[in-house]
Amino acid sequence: MTDIPANQAIIVVENLRSQFGTNLVHDDLNLTIEKGVITGIVGGSGTGKSVLLRTMTGLKKPEAGSVKILGVNPFSETKGGLGLARKWGVLFQDGALFSSLSVLDNIRLPMKEQLGIHGQFAQELAYMKLFLVGLDWTVGQLMPSELSGGMRKRVALARALALDPEILFLDEPTSGLDPIGAEKFDELLLELTHALGISVVMITHDLDSIFKICGNVAVLADGKVIVDGKLDKILKFDHPWVQEYFGGARGRQVQAQQQNK
Amino acid sequence: MLYNCHIYPLIQGLMKSDLYSIIVENNRINIALFGRWTLAHIGAIERQLFKDYKLALGRKPYKLNVIISGRGIDIVDTSAVLMIKKMQIFATDMDVELADMPDEFNSLSLKLADFDITQKHPKQSKIRGPLDMLEAFGKACLRSYRAFAETPQLLGLFLMAILHTLRKPFEFRFTSMVYHIQYMTIPAIAIVFAVSFMVGAVLTEQVAWRLSIFGAEEYVVGFIGMVTTRETSILLTGMLIAGRSSSSITAEIGSMRMNEEIDAMKVIGLDVMRFLVMPRVMAMLIAFPILTVIGIFAGYAGSAFLLYVRYDIGLSVFIDGIYDGVTIYDIGTALVKTPFMAVMLVLVACNEGMKVQSNAASLGYHTTVSVVKGLFLVIIIDAIIAIYFTQVNLLGS
Numbered sequence: 001m002t003d004i005p006a007n008q009a010i011i012v013v014e015n016l017r018s019q020f021g022t023n024l025v026h027d028d029l030n031l032t033i034e035k036g037v038i039t040g041i042v043g044g045s046g047t048g049k050s051v052l053l054r055t056m057t058g059l060k061k062p063e064a065g066s067v068k069i070l071g072v073n074p075f076s077e078t079k080g081g082l083g084l085a086r087k088w089g090v091l092f093q094d095g096a097l098f099s100s101l102s103v104l105d106n107i108r109l110p111m112k113e114q115l116g117i118h119g120q121f122a123q124e125l126a127y128m129k130l131f132l133v134g135l136d137w138t139v140g141q142l143m144p145s146e147l148s149g150g151m152r153k154r155v156a157l158a159r160a161l162a163l164d165p166e167i168l169f170l171d172e173p174t175s176g177l178d179p180i181g182a183e184k185f186d187e188l189l190l191e192l193t194h195a196l197g198i199s200v201v202m203i204t205h206d207l208d209s210i211f212k213i214c215g216n217v218a219v220l221a222d223g224k225v226i227v228d229g230k231l232d233k234i235l236k237f238d239h240p241w242v243q244e245y246f247g248g249a250r251g252r253q254v255q256a257q258q259q260n261k
Numbered sequence: 262m263l264y265n266c267h268i269y270p271l272i273q274g275l276m277k278s279d280l281y282s283i284i285v286e287n288n289r290i291n292i293a294l295f296g297r298w299t300l301a302h303i304g305a306i307e308r309q310l311f312k313d314y315k316l317a318l319g320r321k322p323y324k325l326n327v328i329i330s331g332r333g334i335d336i337v338d339t340s341a342v343l344m345i346k347k348m349q350i351f352a353t354d355m356d357v358e359l360a361d362m363p364d365e366f367n368s369l370s371l372k373l374a375d376f377d378i379t380q381k382h383p384k385q386s387k388i389r390g391p392l393d394m395l396e397a398f399g400k401a402c403l404r405s406y407r408a409f410a411e412t413p414q415l416l417g418l419f420l421m422a423i424l425h426t427l428r429k430p431f432e433f434r435f436t437s438m439v440y441h442i443q444y445m446t447i448p449a450i451a452i453v454f455a456v457s458f459m460v461g462a463v464l465t466e467q468v469a470w471r472l473s474i475f476g477a478e479e480y481v482v483g484f485i486g487m488v489t490t491r492e493t494s495i496l497l498t499g500m501l502i503a504g505r506s507s508s509s510i511t512a513e514i515g516s517m518r519m520n521e522e523i524d525a526m527k528v529i530g531l532d533v534m535r536f537l538v539m540p541r542v543m544a545m546l547i548a549f550p551i552l553t554v555i556g557i558f559a560g561y562a563g564s565a566f567l568l569y570v571r572y573d574i575g576l577s578v579f580i581d582g583i584y585d586g587v588t589i590y591d592i593g594t595a596l597v598k599t600p601f602m603a604v605m606l607v608l609v610a611c612n613e614g615m616k617v618q619s620n621a622a623s624l625g626y627h628t629t630v631s632v633v634k635g636l637f638l639v640i641i642i643d644a645i646i647a648i649y650f651t652q653v654n655l656l657g658s
């Protein structure tokens with residue numbers, strides 16, 4: 001949907017340093033993310049995946065280095081990157097739905113506030129997003145506290161898709177879902193990104209997701225992206241964490257399953 | 262098509278905007294779409310497009326062909342699909358033909374093929390009639406009654422917790438209590454002092470000015486000293502505590518509820534009453550009298566300050582006046598109210614916190630209720646005890 005052709009860089013992170021006090025989380029991190037691909041970011045717990053996502057979405061200022069999303073720096077913009085807010089959707093780990101708004105109002109909010117779309121058209125659009133994420137229209141009247149975990153994620157996805165973004169950021173979208181729910185969510189993501197032509201940046205721990213839907217994978221360790229690219233390249237990469245993660249019993253099992261399909 | 266032109270000379274027409282043009286000719290409506298058919302752009306022209314579209318359709322008394330051509334479209338998103346769907350549905354019993362739509366559009370509409378916009382969705386806004394208001398009033402009455410009725414239950418639970426603490430004193434969370442004492446007292450000192458000082462000064466001015474007409478302004482000291490000690494200081498301190506501590510206790514416990522921390526405590530086997538409520542109650546039992554005493558002396562200070570500045574009554578005269586007018590019993594009547602207020606304020610605040618549900622609005626609601634109930638309790642308890650003492654003539658006359 002952008003004027004940037006497929007397989008061009010939509011996100012460029014250069015020499016990024018992130019630091020909390022003396023805790024150096026990222027040190028000279030470089031990462032380029034292609035358009036039209038689902039990119040999975042993996043890494044051990046505490047390696048700074050969430051911090052990287054917060055940096056890319058302009059919620060945290062980097063201590064050094066630069067981040068460019070669609071050629072724009074998410075921090076330098078005066079209005080907190082409002083221009084970008086129309087072009088990205090963010091799915092937070094626990095959904096972060098607005099608890100005092102109904103599901104429908106949660107989805108309508110960005111349309112109303114960003115584009116001034118309201119009334120019947122907004123309502124129809126919101127129901128359409130609910131349909132897209134596979135939820136019944138009756139869910140629209142519920143409050144966030146009345147939803148199950150899987151439904152919350154779907155509603156959050158619908159809200160993230162409200163403005164038909166070009167980039168979708170997801171923080172562990174399938175964590176906390178049962179395997180069947182997670183698989184369905186993966187399928188949904190794959191279908192939607194194909195149909196809508198969205199580029200996805202996804203933090204995940206889920207080997208199933210990585211093998212099934214990620215076109216590219218970036219591995220975070222020691223404050224850097226130690227390797228990124230297609231899965232075959234990652235699997236061959238010689239690093240203890242990578243080998244343990246993908247080569248462990250669980251990793252081999254998933255790989256075998258994927259090959260059988 | 263001569264017929265048309267004669268009878269409907271206005272049919273030939275052209276409506277145009279950045280994103281579409283509608284050309285009406287004979288029995289066909291040609292709609293050409295161009296540019297960026299994305300939400301941001303469609304949102305701006307949606308109403309106009311439908312107005313034009315309705316106008317174009319409305320002019321024809323017989324079956325029409327509508328042809329929508331997407332040749333000029335640069336990019337599309339899902340909102341474009343919704344628009345086209347709406348246009349198709351709108352033109353009932355007419356043939357709507359799509360031509361040259363971009364591939365992206367086709368794959369999106371495939372995905373949305375089963376989406377039914379004509380589904381009757383419930384209306385959201387409710388109209389409030391007089392009956393609804395009556396119902397709301399009745400519900401509010403019931404709520405007040407329940408709020409009143411739950412007080413004995415709260416006190417009962419609290420007594421149980423006290424008994425438990427007496428039996429097993431080592432289980433009392435002493436550190437937590439010290440933390441809360443500090444948190445309830447130290448940041449509050451300045452505001453309690455300032456408010457009591459000012460009210461003391463203002464009261465003194467009001468009374469002294471009237472007494473000075475009779476040249477009797479010296480008597481103001483004993484009078485003000487007594488009122489400050491027995492009533493104003495405790496009321497002001499109580500209200501400030503209701504504003505500061507009730508709200509913070511409710512918000513704290515309420516957000517713990519939202520975060521499922523309270524549930525976590527329960528399954529770990531921690532008694533919420535003992536773990537959260539007791540330390541706060543105990544802390545308040547200590548903080549409240551401290552702040553009250555500070556309030557009393559701040560009131561004196563305000564009064565003395567005003568008398569010195571405005572009526573030239575010196576500090577030694579003021580101190581003598583206080584010694585004569587205020588007895589230790591007066592301070593006693595004030596301090597004896599504090600434990601009742603302390604216990605009730607904290608219990609109500611904790612109870613409101615426990616009622617918070619998992620949405621932000623409910624946190625705000627219960628915090629408000631906690632403060633309002635707190636203010637009410639301070640005044641009620643003050644009144645009840647004041648009346649009691651005057652009736653039994655117990656502490657001083």
Ligand SMILES: Nc1ncnc2c1ncn2[C@@H]1O[C@H](COP(=O)(O)OP(=O)(O)O)[C@@H](O)[C@H]1O
Pocket residue numbers: 020023025043044045046047048049050051052
């Ligand atoms: N707001 C914060 N303040 C201080 N340290 C933080 C903050 N957020 C994250 N960190 C630290 O950054 C590191 C990376 O955290 P995070 O990105 O959440 O890891 P993960 O890869 O598991 O998502 C951790 O060491 C964490 O302690």
Ligand SMILES: [Mg+2]
Pocket residue numbers: 049050
């Ligand atoms: Mg994380």
